[in-house]
Structure formats: C-alpha cells, structure tokens
Amino acid sequence: MTSNKQLQDLLDQVARGDLDPSRARERLIETLREGPFEDLGFARIDHHRSIRQGFPEVILGLGKTPAQIAEIAAAIVQRGSTLLVTRASEAASEAVRACVPGATYYADAAIIAFRQQDIMPGKGNIVVAAAGTSDLPVAEEAARTAELMGNDVSRLYDVGVAGLHRLLSERARLAAARVIIVVAGMEGALPSVVSGLVSVPVIAVPTSVGYGASFGGIAALLGMLNSCATGVSVVNIDNGFGAAAIASLINHL
Numbered sequence: 001m002t003s004n005k006q007l008q009d010l011l012d013q014v015a016r017g018d019l020d021p022s023r024a025r026e027r028l029i030e031t032l033r034e035g036p037f038e039d040l041g042f043a044r045i046d047h048h049r050s051i052r053q054g055f056p057e058v059i060l061g062l063g064k065t066p067a068q069i070a071e072i073a074a075a076i077v078q079r080g081s082t083l084l085v086t087r088a089s090e091a092a093s094e095a096v097r098a099c100v101p102g103a104t105y106y107a108d109a110a111i112i113a114f115r116q117q118d119i120m121p122g123k124g125n126i127v128v129a130a131a132g133t134s135d136l137p138v139a140e141e142a143a144r145t146a147e148l149m150g151n152d153v154s155r156l157y158d159v160g161v162a163g164l165h166r167l168l169s170e171r172a173r174l175a176a177a178r179v180i181i182v183v184a185g186m187e188g189a190l191p192s193v194v195s196g197l198v199s200v201p202v203i204a205v206p207t208s209v210g211y212g213a214s215f216g217g218i219a220a221l222l223g224m225l226n227s228c229a230t231g232v233s234v235v236n237i238d239n240g241f242g243a244a245a246i247a248s249l250i251n252h253l
Contacts (some may be wrong), residue, residue: 056081061088064094083110109140122251124178131160131184142238185209188220195229
C-alpha cells in the first residue's frame with residue numbers, strides 16, 4: 001500500500017466499520033516498515049512518491065538498459081503501483097513484459113504502461129491539441145501519460161494555424177476542457193491562438209519539428225514564452241510527459 005487512494009480506502013473501511021482500527025494500524029505500520037524507497041544498487045525507487053505527489057515514480061527509459069528498466073518496473077508493480085515508462089524502446093518493452101505480463105507498449109508514444117488500482121480519477125477533460133501530424137509522437141506521449149494518470153483525454157490533431165478553420169470548428173470541444181495541452185513546432189503560434197479562445201489553463205509544448213531556423217525547437221519555445229495571450233505556461237522542448245503531469249495536477253484539484 002503506497003498510494004493516497006489506498007490510504008483513503010483504509011480510512012474509509014475503518015469509518016464504515018469494515019476494518020477494526022487496530023488492524024488498520026497494523027497495516028499502516030506494515031506499509032511504513034517497507035520503507036520510503038528501495039535500493040536496487042543501480043537505482044533507488046521512491047515508493048512513497050504517490051503519497052507526496054499523487055502518482056508513483058515514473059521511469060525515464062533514456063540511458064537505461066532494458067534489464068535495468070525491467071527490474072525497476074517489477075519493483076514498482078510489486079508494491080501495487082501503476083507503472084509508467086517514458087521514452088521506451090521495443091527492446092525495453094519486451095524486457096518489462098517478461099516480468100510484468102500485463103504491461104502495454106504504446107509505440108506511437110514510446111511509453112510502457114501498466115495501470116493498477118491506485119490512481120484517482122481527474123475531475124474534468126484534458127484536451128491535447130497538436131498543430132501537425134509531425135507533432136504526434138510528443139502529443140501522444142502527453143495524451144497517454146494523462147490517461148494513465150486518471151484523466152479523460154480528448155485529442156485534436158492537425159489543427160495548426162496554417163489552416164485556422166480546422167481549429168475553429170472545434171471550439172465547443174476546447175471550451176469543454178478543464179485544461180488544454182497544445183503541442184506545436186515551427187514558429188509555435190498555436191498555444192497563443194488557443195489561449196485566446198478559452199478561459200482555462202493552456203500548457204504549451206514546443207517540439208523540435210521544423211526547418212533549420214527553428215533550431216531544433218528553440219524558435220517554438222521562444223515564441224511560446226513570448227505569448228501575448230494570458231493563461232499560457234510552457235514546458236521544455238518535446239516534453240509531452242511534463243505537460244501531462246502538470247495538466248493532471250490541475251485536473252485533480
């Protein structure tokens with residue numbers, strides 16, 4: 001038991017009379033005795049992160065071997081926590097599925113996921129809007145992450161400013177969102193346009209998509225940071241995961 005939801009379930013059982021307080025105390029002590037982290041030698045897994053932040057520790061696949069990812073994943077799942085691996089390869093997914101058979105690999109987002117019963121549902125809808133088809137890997141990383149974190153997600157893809165009528169035809173879906181993630185490369189203009197149409201937070205994600213003067217996403221990043229629209233916040237280049245994490249926090253408030 002390592003999540004807020006599981007702790008709340010324990011308290012609810014006591015309140016209903018389904019669980020004796022002394023037994024609840026024993027279970028809580030058992031949880032605390034397990035320790036806040038687990039040392040694997042090459043990694044220290046933060047098993048109490050969901051208690052502090054509402055979601056278990058996430059594994060970044062970059063720079064780790066498939067075997068390392070699989071060992072960390074197995075330890076997370078064994079504690080009853082939801083598993084999320086970002087920037088994961090097919091080889092990593094095969095290694096993880098060998099020890100976590102129910103894990104799913106989303107190649108379009110480079111994500112490995114295994115959901116357990118420790119995630120609280122969000123309160124509203126998160127819209128993920130992508131300017132162009134080339135932005136979809138980052139957009140899907142954001143969408144899949146937000147879904148795994150307990151949120152309902154709507155996708156609006158290929159609605160960039162080069163054909164503004166495509167975006168305007170979806171104003172009702174934008175207006176119904178509780179928070180919007182906007183993914184765009186090139187000049188990064190889409191978040192400003194979207195923010196000007198809605199009254200909810202907009203999280204802008206610059207992508208490294210574009211020609212030479214885009215400087216690998218720096219042009220989009222600077223454009224978004226200089227947005228004249230209110231309510232726009234910006235994450236790092238290609239950081240779909242970071243945008244989803246922030247959007248999920250907002251949607252759970």
